[in-house]
Amino acid sequence: MIHLENITKEYDAPSVSEGSIVAVRQLNLDVSAGEIFGLVGPNGAGKTTTLKLICGLIAPTAGRVSVNGIDIAARPEEAHKFIGYLADFFSLYDDLTVWEYLEYFARAYKMDRAAIRGRVDEVIRLVGLEPKRDALIHGLSRGMKQRLGIGRAIVHDPLLLILDEPAAGLDPKARVELKALLRDLHAKGKTIFITSHILSDLEEVCTSVAVIEKGRLLRAGPLEEVMRDGRAIRRIRIRLATADESIGPRLAAWPGVTDVRTGTTGTEFSFGGNDAELAELVRALVGDGLPVCGVQELSENLEQLYMRISSGEVS
């Protein structure tokens, strides 16, 4: 659905002494149709620039962007048919009503005139703004405006949704509703490209993620793969039916095992081997007569992974 090929965006820093800023550096990225793709990175990493490049709002210094096979620079109007976009810092037309606002964009996206009324009402329902259908936008709360912004992004039923920090400023309830909405849209076959600082939210909804820092892509792929790839050394916990203090020294003597700690929940250790080697280790322990009743790989959440990748622990 999205294809970024050697994208670089370079511009002048505000201060002369700072030289040029490379917001995005030779970025290659492919996002398949039907994915919820999360882009993770600190402030100034190049997330918003990447999103704007995909939308064709800014021209890359070098490289090529295509959406659904259409070159965004060559045929922007055609590509925009497939894109719904929500900026991180956005504003709405305060003097229009909710219905008028969505109807304007439905017409601007050249939807079939006969279908517009029904579609606008459907979107209003989808984003939960029925009670505010004829209210002026300036009277809406922050959360409602955010939902209206999403409504605007989906009003023309695009295949691709690009959302920049859609959860920013939302209360917990609105965030839950947003996640439900994203899942709903995903179930309808939409591709969603999303950035957020709230990594736990991303982890819940994303099927794939990419980590970007200083304009460079550090890691990208399906969520499970990225999480697994990030861990060169896995953390394993083994539980015994009855306590046996010999497990510690036995584990420590095994190749690839480090940092062995025994606690109330079992014995934890870092393991540098693969799944087959782990199975071999467990078989050996059982063979030695240890009453192994549970083996668990301790998972790391996206936030921890991001922090490790970002701090350079993971190459």
Added chain:
Amino acid sequence: MTFAGILPEAARNARIELRPKRVLASVVICAVASFTAYVYYRHPLSPRELLDFFLYSQITLLILGGGIYCLQSIHREKELNTFDYQRITRLTPLELTLGKLFGAPCFAYFVVLCLAPITIVAAYLSGVPVLTGLEIYLLLLTGAIAWHALALLISLMAGRGTFAGGIILLLILFWMSCLSGWDSGGMLALQGFSPYFAAQLPIAVAQPGHALGELPAGRDLLFGAAVPHGLVLVVLWMSLTAWFLLAVARNIKRDPSVYEIYSPLQAFAFVLYLHLIVFAFYQWTRVYPLPVGSGSSLHYDLREFAVASMQAEHEFLGVSFLFFAVFALVLLRNRERVRHRILKLGHGAVSWWSAVWPAPYLLGGIVAEGLVMVALIRHKLHPETGWSFGMAFFEVCFLAAWIVRDAIYLQWMRLRRGRRSLIGGLLYLIVFYVCTSALWATFAVHGSESVNTARLAPYLVPWAIFGFDFHGWVASAKMWIGALAVLGSEALVFAALQRAQLKRLRDSMTV
């Protein structure tokens, strides 16, 4: 581009601007104003004055009021961060532009519509023919659209926080257009560009004949033939609208960092079009008062004479300078566009040919225009003694060198790092000319025999070329040729600086 495509943006503006309460208030205010004015102007004043009052009001409201709405339309969207959403809709650039052109000033159109009934009544009472009435509104409409298109262009190009500057620029241009007008000694046989001509139309069509030294009432001379000024204005407004819309439409959906008002060829065509207007309406004969008799019987008779070749030449050069100076500014490239060129052309983007930008277009344009000017002077006038092709061509070359030097300097400044490098460059240029003028004036006042101020003029104040004549040429030809060589050398120095800047930019790029 379809009508349905223009509609969404126009309808959005209309929805915002024409809310029922606002519409009702406007109707009531206009009705009260109309009634009050009607009563007041019938006794003791005439319907004619009533008509004038409402026509002038409508022109001001529609052109200036609507212009300010247009000026705000894109600029405000950029400040509110709503513009990006419009840029990624499927509206084509032209549809979006036209939607804004007709949508943004819709409230001004509405007020004009509210004032139309009383204006029609006043026109009827004044005995204005129906066709004249229609012509007035056609002029008003085309003039308003041209001004709105210009305001839209300013709005698009204006950076953040420059809205007040945009309004001032629009007001200055409007004021200048009202000032321009034909007089017996004027250069163009054109009754000005004032949008208020629409209000003067009933008088113009009612005036029979004209005196010597005056244009026929309500008419201009196009290549010597009388044509209705109203028609000329409509054609001018429409053609200018097309040029302005071209500039807006080719940029409105672009990344602002790579805005380019016109492509070099389009800008060149626009300059040629403006020159064509000047040539088409140029007045080859003028009326001057000639003293007749002496003593108490001295009086002045108006006589028509052919323009002196030197005067015609200087007038053409003045026009050429103005148009090509603006042309040079339009051609300047910013750093972002140069980055793209470097990526596209590689070494070619930092070659000497690139470093003399925008000289090729300027040199070609000014010299071509100069040759046409010389040919026209030869064809239309009988050049006086002393005027020669060689001297005229030298003046054209000097003007070209002057503009080219400053253009290459500004291009160099434009490529330097800094937030407003071009503004800085323009300010330095102004400071330079103020200083050289002051220096020259000082020499002129306090200079001794050893310092011949007239001879220093070509070096210090290049605009001395507009006062250049046969005597000056004979007296100080070497100084002028030397000054031309200095201008050329300075242009080369700035080209070298520009090339160094281009190389620095290329070396700083990561791709």
